[in-house]
Amino acid sequence: MDQELVEIQPGKVLLAGIDVGSTTTKIAAVDPENGEVVYSDYRRHHANQVQSIIRVLEGFQEKFPGVKIEPALTGSGAKPIAEKLKIPFIQEVAANALALRKKYPSVRTAIELGGQDAKIIFFRKDEKTGDLNVADMRMNGSCAGGTGAFIDEVASILKVPVEELNALAEKGGFTYDISGRCGVYAKTDIQPLLNQGVARADLALSSFHAIAKQTIGGLAQGLEIRKPVAFEGGPLTFNPTLIQVFAKRLKLSGEDVIIPERPELMVAYGAAISLESMFENRKRILDTGELLETLRSPSFQAKSGQGEEARPFFASEEEKAAFEKRHEKASRQWKKLRPGEKVGVYLGIDSGSTTTKFVLMDEKEEILDSFYAPNEGEPLLVAKKAMIQMRDRYKKENIDLNILAVGTTGYGEQLFAKAFQAEYHTVETVAHARAAEKYVKDATFILDIGGQDMKAIWLDNGIITNILVNEACSSGCGSFLENFAASLHIPARKIAEAAFASKHPAKLGSRCTVFMNSSIITEQRNGRLPEDIMAGLCRSIIENVFTKVIRISNLDSLGERIVVQGGTFENDAVVRAMEEYTGRQVVRAPYPGLMGAVGVALIAKERHAREPEKRTFIDLDSLDDFSYTQESNAPCPFCTNHCRRTIVTFSNGNSWVTNNRCERGEVLGRPEDAQARKQLREKTQKVNRVPNMYRRREELLFKDYPCPEPAVKRDLTIGLPRVLSNWEFMPFWSTFWKALGYKVQLSDMSTRKMYESGLSAVTSDTVCFPAKLVHGHLRNLAAKKVDRIFMPAVTTIPTENTEKTSESMCAVVKGYPIVVKNSDNPKRQFGIPFDEPLFHWPSKEDRDRQLTIYMKEHFQIPEAETKKAIAAGEQAQESFRAELKRQGAAIIERVKEKGKFAVVLASRPYQNDALVNHDLPEMFVTMGIPVLTADSVPGIEDVDLSKSRIDIVNNFHARMLSSAILAAQSDCLEYVQVVSFGCGHDAYLSDEIIRLMHEISGKIPLVLKLDESDIQGPLRIRVRSFLETVAMGREKKKRLETRELKDPYPVKFEKKDRADKVVLVPNTSHAFSRIMAASFAGQGVKTVPLEIGRGEAIRLGKQYVHNDICFPAQIVIGEALEALRSGKYDPDHTAIAMGKYVGDCRLTHYSALLRKALDDAGFSQVPILTNDDADSHNLHPGFKMNLFTSLKIAFSLPMIDVLEELLRKIRPYEKVKGSADAAFEKALDAVVEGLEEKGIPGARRGFKKAVDIMNQIEYDRTSPRPGVLIVGEYLLNFHPGANHDIEDYLEKNGFEIIEARMTDVIRKTYFYQDSQNREYHLKRPLIQKIWYHVANKAFDVAHDMTDRIAKKHPLYQPALRMEEMVKDSDQVIHHTFDAGEGVLISGEILHHAKRGCRAFVILQPFGCLPNHVVGRGIAKKLKELYPDVQILPLDYDPDVSFANIENRLQMLVMNVNQQKEEAS
Secondary structure, eight states, X not given: OOOOOOOOOTTOEEEEEEEEOSSEEEEEEEOTTXXXXXEEEEEEOTTOHHHHHHHHHHHHHXXXXXXXXXXXXXXXXXHHHHHHHTOOEEOHHHHHHHHHHHHOTTOOXXXXXXXXXXXXXXXXXXXXXXXXEEEEEEEOOSOOTTSHHHHHHHHHHTTSOGGGHHHHHHTOOOOOOOOOSOHHHHHHHHHHHHHTTOOHHHHHHHHHHHHHHHHXXXXXXXXXXXXXXXXXXXXXXSOHHHHHHHHHHTTOOGXXXXXXXXXXXXXXXXXXXXXXXXXXXXXXXXXXXXXXXXXXXXXXXXXXXXXXXXXXXXXXXXXXXXXXXXXXXXXXXXXXXXXXXXXXXXXXXXXXXSEEEEEEEETTSOEEEEEEEEOTTOHHHHHXXXXXHHHHHHHHTTOEEEEEEEEEEETTHHHHHHHHTOSEEOOHXXXXXXXXXXXXXXXXXXXXXXXXXXXXXXXXXXXXXXXEEOOSOOTTSHHHHHHHHHHTTOOGGGHHHHHHXXXXXXXXXXXXXXXXHHHHHHHHHTTOOHHHHHHHHHHHHHHHIIIIISOOOOGGGGOSOEEEESGGGGSHHHHHHHHHHHTSOOEEOSSGGGHHHHHXXXXXXXXXXXXXXXXXXXXXXXXXXXXXXXXXXXXXTTSTTOOEXXXXXXXXXXXXXXXXXXXXXXXXXXTTOHHHHHHHHHHHHHHHTSOBHHHHHHHHHHSOOOOOOOSSOOOOEEXXXXXXXXXXXXXXXXXXXHHTTOEEEEOOOOOHHHHHHTGGGOXXXXXXXXXXXXXXXXXXXXHXXXXXXXXXXXXXXXXXXXXXXTTBOOHHHHHHHHHHHHHSOHHHHHSOOEEOOEEOOSSHHHHHHHHHHHHHHHHOOOHHHHHHHHHHHHHHHHHHHHHHHHHHHHHHHHHHHHTOOEEEEEOOGGGGSHHHHTTHHHHHHHTTOOEEOGGGSTTGGGOOOTTOSSOOOOHXXXXXXXXXXXXXXXXXXXXXXXXXXXXXXXHHHHHHHHHHHHHHHOOOOEEEEEOSSOOHHHHHHHHHHHHHHHHHHHHHOSSOOOOOOOXXXXXXXXXTHHHHOEEEEOOSSHHHHHHHHHHHHTTTOEEEEOOOOOHHHHHHHHHHSOTTSOHHHHHHHHHHHHHHHTTSSOGGGEEEXXXXXXXXXXXXXXXXXHHHHHHHTTOTTOOEEESOSSOTTOSOTTOOOOHHHHHHHHHHHHHHHHHHHHXXXXXXXXXXXXXXXXXXXXXXXXXXXXHHHHHHHHHHHHHHHHHHHHHTOOBOOSSOOOEEEEEESHHHHHOTTTTTSHHHHHHHTTOEEEEOOHHHHHHHHHHHHHHHHHHHOOOOOHHHXXXXXXXXXXXXXXXXXXXXXXXXXXXXOOOOOHHHHHHHHTTTSOTTOOSTTTTHHHHHHXXXXXXXXXXXXXXXXXXXXXXXXXXXXXXXHHHHHSTTOEEEEEEEOTTOOHHHHHHHHHHHHHHHHHHHHHHO
């Protein structure tokens, strides 16, 4: 695509593709006669997209005066401009595909990285025509991990111009594990390594590996990256080393790599040539001068002014002056010493992640001197230089400093303590709390925001009661604000001034750093000024803290005296934002950035008073000779992990070792050295003396248990992967197979290399780390040449506790064998049969019967043999559990005797995997704290869980809750919960554990969220902070006082409330909300269906519901809160209705989440009622949904489905705009009114009238549009406020919408249960079996009645019944599998694909567990069955921007249009 030095005659017309990306604008002008590029340009647009188009066109005009163009626009920032200019727009992926097909017909995959987006295009050759077609494409969701923005972020941390990063990476020789998920996480990984002196070149190379991992694992989503592979986009163009990294990871040879000429122009070139293939009828020939005139005109430049706007920071100048007076900054004029004076001083050093600080304090606690500077990756040198300068200054003034004690804190606490031989060191949270206490005696809460970390500390009379530290993410910290200020050309010191000057602040929400970029670009497009964006960002930081990082919805828990500190609070606008958000005045610490150093200086003074003889500091005069050597990548020789340590050796003989995962790494020397062996023995013995039930559990789980001599020796090896439920049931399965005469081969213990080997097969980038590991373990077993791999899908198991509902397995755990079968099947990949039987085992009898039948049918093993093997497996499992309990009891007894404590490290069984838990148990053990697993705590099965606010539906959850209750009641136990990033269940579990423990004894657990990122540094800070808090609490309280748990739902909906209270019904779909309200009204309840919630409901849901809970919960609870706050309803006379079912979906817990939200928002008097007739928590003794109400809902659902279907079939073709919607509302009124007045007969009459109403709409369907089926999580499907009006958007873009049916969503539970009971002959109560069967059949009767009436409409087609639907979908997911939408997604897609639909959108809430299985987990299989369909999964959360969704929808729109054009 080299542009030629050609002469183009004036008057000639060139094709011009203009690509306006997220950060750059490109133009490619093409000669239509030969397809060659004759002109190109590439430049950054700095968020002024229109201006950049003007610039590239001016360049073109200068080169080719008088030459006309046919323009087409493409790129994420181009669509609104194309619409204004009325010229063709082509989605960038479609443009790229066109360019590749034209230039490189051999290509099979294309990887394109842009400024903030990443895409993979998968091509396939049409067997009949030989044409190269797009088979599929993937685009990053709301995260900019692994893109140009990420590279910019890395370059800024490494302090190199982005243009030089490639040359630096080229010199790298070793790779570290860095998170590629986003630039912010990468920062958290890179900064400590930099501070340890790791070579920048190695970190540059490591960041390229992080990008490749993120792209392959996050985008491919299980689809095979076939070769040859084309690499495109700016980040790949300018970083050839990055291409080499991709090639290495994808095992590509030289000829497998396609690097297009001018890859940065490919999309622009594709847009240009699209004018001939896709837009022949819509082309416009334009004079460049006239086009420039239009672009420069004031009317065109006028911004749209859309976007949400917040109020300015101050209503008046007086208010601003009062604020500034209140927060006047303390003087930094330190106390002056007189020449000749001799003074005893304390030195406090705070070595932070990005800055080094110290203070010098005299014996009266007055500050004499301070230092604050960036540590430039050399914190020790920065500190040494600063201390020498300070020493020399005092010497010059003839002042004798006598340093009595030195304290260190911060990220580099131990490094500095070893280097300078400091007397004391303490964890930073304790230092910050101590400093706050000095200046604000009655402080109740401290929020400290630093460069990359934030700490929330609660205090009670100076004693720390709780500490929360941000997890791996540093979004919303100081660096977040400074980076954005720099991009907006605002100096850091002027941020507050700019924010306060804003008259129209932008509302940006609480998005993370890289997500925020797209919001800012959208706001700039809407005409926001830099100061408006800065104001929005200052507020975002605080919103982020409260909704995403420390997640506090009840602001009363902060107490009356809130102290803010840390460098970020030097900024007045962030202080103001904090006051606005909390609704109360806060106290800014006098020296926000120095508080850690002040605190540790005070602690050094206090400890020095207790032991004045302790003097170890190397003294100021020895600093000149102080030096150190640093050795990176030093492999530890003492175990097979070979941790790559950094060893710092100081001139004083001390050394400091980091990056080691266990105590052995601290030993320096070779294994053959006697001294090293002695040290190793001592360290190992010391650690081994401290009990670690994680290690013991692992040994017990994988040991050989006795088994009977098999009747037949079978010469086959069964592979069992060490993943998911096998971390619970391995004794059973390994013994079972051995007892049958098979050899058993386990996969190896997890390693990072194993994880990465299966990364490209992961179908959902947001699934939990334990699930992602499965693919690596399968490859490990394949390498061991096993004969079969066995991984059953067990949906239910018998309850092991006091709650009979505790029988579900997590959707991911039970469903992952289905994911593997559909997307990564070992049979296809490695020729190894993969056995994934689906079992439902609510009782042991069910297990024995199903397993016996399965073994007979699939392995021809006699019943008696299988039963014997089951008995052996059962005995092994019981031995494992009994020994676990015995050892747990012994540890508790021992700590009781010694008056010490052990930590219950509560997790799911598969978090026992050391790679998953990041050796967290060892962290406690090396500090001398014994560690118990939840299932090793005796008595957990007998704990009364009836006072839990949440329903107990899973044995693993019950263990965590029961052990939390026992820990709260015990003097000798503390509690830590391990949660996985992306685990939806952990969010409500954590909230409930915190509530239970607080209510019983005031104990506060530590909650640690882990993922695949190796975050040892931040983890250690959180663990040490927790242990310090525990120590302070134990010192203060000599005896533990416990209380009985109260009723978690004290406010009930009583019988009298029927007459007194209005019941608000939030929306699933508005139609369903109205049906539910009308049905409940038949039982004498006064109901009001709420309006569809949008911005304010989402904001309130986010504020009052844990942010890891799924989006649907947040929006329905937000709708209820918005209504209560609106003033329309008296909270004393209002109740809320909430949907519920008991199972593994979070819908089970919506009433618990709503109760917490109502209490926190100040509506504790508002009761809740649900459709759950069992009502085990006794929420609504005055209301039990009866059979008639159930039947009303069941019979009305098919009616509203018909009306919704007719609306969608008519609306795109209506002759009078708006007539279809108006008729639909009128028709719905008829059904609802009939239902309310006369029940089912009334609804039937109303439905007849409704069909007549729909028949009266005038429409013209002579030119049918392509259909698009919207499936997925049902609230997102039907709730326009939640899905950003996706139907409206797709209709405007030429589609006819096909919606999944609400009837099936409600029916599916009865259908599954009835099918399980009948087909698996489950041992359940007869009355329960009859109920599920009758309820399931009732829906058929309802369908029959609806069909008879609806067939009067010519567009109506009888509904597909579930029993018919599953005939096609059983090959993908069996119809008895019950999680989330279950078979509905695959069933609907296959049904409509068979009928010609080729576009499918799967809507799923971010972190919806079932959707990992029944949504993304099946996409690959569906594509195999129908290779030409387009399947677009879209993740939604409260902060998702429509700009991002639109970009991905445009990809679908273009593809379908292209298919349509090719077909015609």
